[in-house]
Amino acid sequence: MAYRETEKMRLRKAGIRQRIFDCAYHRVSQGGFRNASINLVAEDAGVATGSVYRHFESKAELFAEVFREATQIELDKVESALTGQEPALVRLERAIRQFAERALRGPVMAWSLIAEPVDPLVEEERLNYRRSYAEFFERVILEGIEAGTLPPQDAHLSATCLVGALAESLVGPLSPQQQGPVQMPPVGDQSRQKVLIEPIIDFCMQGVSGQRR
Template identity: 45%
Template sequence: MVYRRTEKVEARQAQLRQTLLNSALQLVAEGGFGALTIVELAQRAGIATGTVYKYFDSKAQLCAEVFTLGTEKELARVREKALAEGPASQRLLNAVESFAVRAIRGRRLAYALIAEPVDPQVDTQRLKYRQAYAQIFQQLVEDGIRRGEFPPQEAAVSAAALVGVIAEALVGPLTWPLDGSDAVIDQPRLIEAIQTFCLRAVAGSNAPAGAPRPGQRMP
């Protein structure tokens, strides 16, 4: 007779799998992907080490899924700010501020998601989500062009450049506390500098009169 799992058993297993992912994400937030070990994860979940492999074929797969879990949350917030109602220029500033503020607040996790060297499976997911961020900014830039806020341009190229600028501008500051240095992030100044560069890059000399200034608080 073939054994079939009941819905109750499947629900319990799905819940444990999600608990493992959440715990793994917390480990990465505390110490990066280097702190995520199967042994530590099993101890936190109160299960045997071998049991973890019933839910994940390898640590590489686990890391890739943890990356996806963490990045999806940030992607959703950027999408919310970038594609909301209102002037495209203001939405650009809001999206940059939202991403940067959260990255600085959770700098260990942010560095792990943006730049920490990990397994190739994570690099594959990293590329996928950079493209997802670029698609959001492309929609924003195209809307700005239609509204006359931004000059005609290759929106896809501008969007990819924005993603690169935001990530690279944050990597250094996010690394400072991790390398034992005494550097302190001047959050308002850093965010305003990134906002200014991004707005200038897509609006150029055609930035509309009365356009929002970088550093303004989000509505």
């Protein structure tokens, strides 16, 4: 024998894989999944088209991974916003406000994650993550019910409704049609954001608590 994979090679391959992944991620964050073909990603990464397939099973796998990475970041933020000693309602409000703010700050990626048409495999990830969001919300709602700060309710359904209300109310403002193909102004100033976000929070908090704010 003459060739055996060495540590150096392993590192180089990992680096290339990472570069391909990063370029795919970047493309999506700039122009959505629609603008991210394998050829373009390969070009960005400075490798041949076929090389992408040395590192990823298929296009769908690559972009499912991109989707997971991007969404997990948001999910982590939501989770940590939901964590704390405050009453459940306060934590829910913090999480929802933060999610919406971040979405409006990075509208292209947010739209891709929330609403862009995608491969079935990626769509599956989307459904999984929506369920994950709902599960986090559900847990906090249950805590609130137990602590007596929230009224008894079907926590699972309430959580699902939260996710839906949040997504739907953001889809309009985030959609490329609304934003124009290239969004020059970063979606809107703080006051514009506030006008959008506060009513969402009002609705969601009332839905969960049955209490006027």
